Amino acid sequence: MKPIRPGQPRKGSGRDGPGRNGPGRVRPGDRPKLRVMTTTLWEYPSQHYDSATSGGQVGSTMQGDKAYAGATPSWVIWQCLTRYTREGDVIVDPMCGSGTTLDVCADLNRKGVGFDLAPTRDEITQADARELPLDNACADFFFMDPPYSTHIDYSDDPRCIGKLDAGEQGKPDGDGPVVMGEAYYVAMEEVIAEMERVLRPGRYGAIYVSDSFKKTKGRKGGTFMPIGFELYAIARDYMEPVDIISVVRHNAKLQRGNWHKAAEEQNFFLRGFNYLMLFRKPK
Numbered sequence: 001m002k003p004i005r006p007g008q009p010r011k012g013s014g015r016d017g018p019g020r021n022g023p024g025r026v027r028p029g030d031r032p033k034l035r036v037m038t039t040t041l042w043e044y045p046s047q048h049y050d051s052a053t054s055g056g057q058v059g060s061t062m063q064g065d066k067a068y069a070g071a072t073p074s075w076v077i078w079q080c081l082t083r084y085t086r087e088g089d090v091i092v093d094p095m096c097g098s099g100t101t102l103d104v105c106a107d108l109n110r111k112g113v114g115f116d117l118a119p120t121r122d123e124i125t126q127a128d129a130r131e132l133p134l135d136n137a138c139a140d141f142f143f144m145d146p147p148y149s150t151h152i153d154y155s156d157d158p159r160c161i162g163k164l165d166a167g168e169q170g171k172p173d174g175d176g177p178v179v180m181g182e183a184y185y186v187a188m189e190e191v192i193a194e195m196e197r198v199l200r201p202g203r204y205g206a207i208y209v210s211d212s213f214k215k216t217k218g219r220k221g222g223t224f225m226p227i228g229f230e231l232y233a234i235a236r237d238y239m240e241p242v243d244i245i246s247v248v249r250h251n252a253k254l255q256r257g258n259w260h261k262a263a264e265e266q267n268f269f270l271r272g273f274n275y276l277m278l279f280r281k282p283k
């Protein structure tokens with residue numbers, strides 16, 4: 001599949017628009033009021049929530065940019081910040097994309113600090129998530145939604161982690177065993193280490209991520225990339241595990257009949273959920 005570019009999305013490229021497996025289409029103004037979720041299965045019928053003040057704009061119905069390919073559902077960030085942070089807290093997003101985290105922070109009176117290799121807004125500072133211009137232990141929470149392997153072409157920057165294939169088979173030690181996605185996981189470990197460095201002891205952080213499946217062209221089967229499990233295992237070496245939430249995806253691609261037909265006939269699964277992985281830096 002050809003990668004898509006942020007800002008030039010395919011229809012329904014946001015990560016949580018209404019879809020076939022979830023409730024019907026909900027329009028701004030009709031969205032249910034957000035309440036703190038209490039189980040490990042999260043679902044909401046829209047990518048965004050209605051807010052009186054989102055992004056500093058009265059009556060805004062969007063946080064970040066729904067046209068940005070790969071934008072995070074803002075209500076997921078709202079859940080995290082409402083549960084784990086207080087007004088005035090500093091929230092770091094090292095891969096800020098369209099700035100969804102910054103808008104939710106503005107909405108909830110938190111101080112959002114956003115970075116990205118390819119900033120889309122003035123408030124986002126250009127930096128590599130593996131080396132942020134931040135002091136140690138300066139953040140009260142981190143939220144990150146990294147690339148899930150190579151399916152979106154975020155920028156031309158060679159440092160973009162979205163250029164690293166989590167399904168690539170290689171032998172990093174010459175004659176050693178075949179390892180899958182070595183470069184992707186090494187890069188992500190550096191980002192996780194950086195998050196641990198900037199987080200205050202005793203404070204929390206979240207990684208929002210999906211597994212990936214790359215179909216082999218023209219025939220059955222493909223490569224499954226268990227990105228969620230791999231990243232959780234890596235992050236456990238740096239922080240305490242707190243929980244794992246399964247977030248139902250309503251991506252519009254899940255509405256396409258031909259995708260379901262292919263999944264059935266060619267014996268693979270479409271991604272129906274994202275992981276929200278929660279961690280705490282030990283005191």
Ligand SMILES: C[S@@+](CC[C@H](N)C(=O)[O-])C[C@H]1O[C@@H](n2cnc3c(N)ncnc32)[C@H](O)[C@@H]1O
Binds near residue numbers: 098116
């Ligand atoms: C899934 S998008 C983030 C979406 C964002 N949360 C939003 O709601 O718009 C992943 C982002 O990671 C950025 N990225 C990839 N590699 C990076 C790196 N090494 N350092 C900083 N940002 C990086 C990409 O430019 C892209 O904007």
